[in-house]
Amino acid sequence: MMSLEEWELIDEELRELRRREADWDYIRGLPPKLREAIEVYIETGDLWISAKIAGMTADEFNEIRIRAGILH
Numbered sequence: 001m002m003s004l005e006e007w008e009l010i011d012e013e014l015r016e017l018r019r020r021e022a023d024w025d026y027i028r029g030l031p032p033k034l035r036e037a038i039e040v041y042i043e044t045g046d047l048w049i050s051a052k053i054a055g056m057t058a059d060e061f062n063e064i065r066i067r068a069g070i071l072h
Contacts, residue, residue: 021071
């Protein structure tokens with residue numbers, strides 16, 4: 001079983017990967033509410049909460065995530 005520290009390390013590595021791979025020019029051009037939702041996704045990886053912030057379904061938000069170059 002993995003320790004909490006190991007899970008935290010994995011979470012941070014995934015967050016860094018999402019930050020690095022994101023198309024920040026595309027993200028900066030989004031409307032504020034959607035930009036905030038994308039930034040929440042980058043930091044948390046939580047598609048459901050991010051979609052709710054954006055006022056979209058998870059499928060709709062996932063399309064924006066893909067266009068923004070953000071990995072799962």
